[in-house]
Amino acid sequence: MTIVVRQGTADDIARLAPLSDALRGQQGDPPGHFGPDAIRRDGFADPQFEIIVAEREGALVGYAIFHDAYETGYGARGVYLCDLYVDPAGRRHHVGRALMARVARDAKARGRSYVWWMTKAWNTSAHAFYRSLGASEEPVIAHALAFDAFDALCAEAEESGKR
Numbered sequence: 738m739t740i741v742v743r744q745g746t747a748d749d750i751a752r753l754a755p756l757s758d759a760l761r762g763q764q765g766d767p768p769g770h771f772g773p774d775a776i777r778r779d780g781f782a783d784p785q786f787e788i789i790v791a792e793r794e795g796a797l798v799g800y801a802i803f804h805d806a807y808e809t810g811y812g813a814r815g816v817y818l819c820d821l822y823v824d825p826a827g828r829r830h831h832v833g834r835a836l837m838a839r840v841a842r843d844a845k846a847r848g849r850s851y852v853w854w855m856t857k858a859w860n861t862s863a864h865a866f867y868r869s870l871g872a873s874e875e876p877v878i879a880h881a882l883a884f885d886a887f888d889a890l891c892a893e894a895e896e897s898g899k900r
Contacts, residue, residue: 740827742835745788745800747781752797753790760822764857786819789839791832798827801836803844806853815851816844837870855879 745753750773757776758768779785780802791799799822806817818840823832841852855877856863864874882890 739793740798740830740832740835741792742839743790743792745780745790747777749788749790749797750776750780753788753800756797756800756822756824757820759824760820763822764860787816787843789836789843791823791827791836793827793830793832797824799823799832799836801840803840803852805847805849808851808853811851813850815849815853816840818852818854821854833866834870 753776754771754773757771761768761771776788780788786802786804789801789803790797800820801818801822802820803816803818806815807813808815818837821833821836823836837852844850844852854867856867868874
């Protein structure tokens, strides 16, 4: 079985969106936010992230999405890995490792020195996979302002700016 890992293109959008929804479902996150329109807009029209895809016999079996980051704790430039997903049929065939290696290589080629990401606390199979790559684990609690909470805080800043 030959796995081809390459830069994603706009031609991959229709095949990428279902994999993204599968990842969202697996993670217990709401599907649909990262559909074809968002992928086209933010991945290609005005690129906000990079897409790496893995194919086996012409079928898309995995993908990674990352964007540039900066970590003050390291005083260094790196990349933040937003998504890493391998279809269940493609797992245990080194697809995830090949995708991570490509992300690291692309980051290094751009002068970056780390890859950073988060996993859900319950996802022990992901933790084991990342440890097999040599990744260190740091216990953190992630925080996010999104949708209504984000809008409310923005409105608060707008109101305080009027004073």
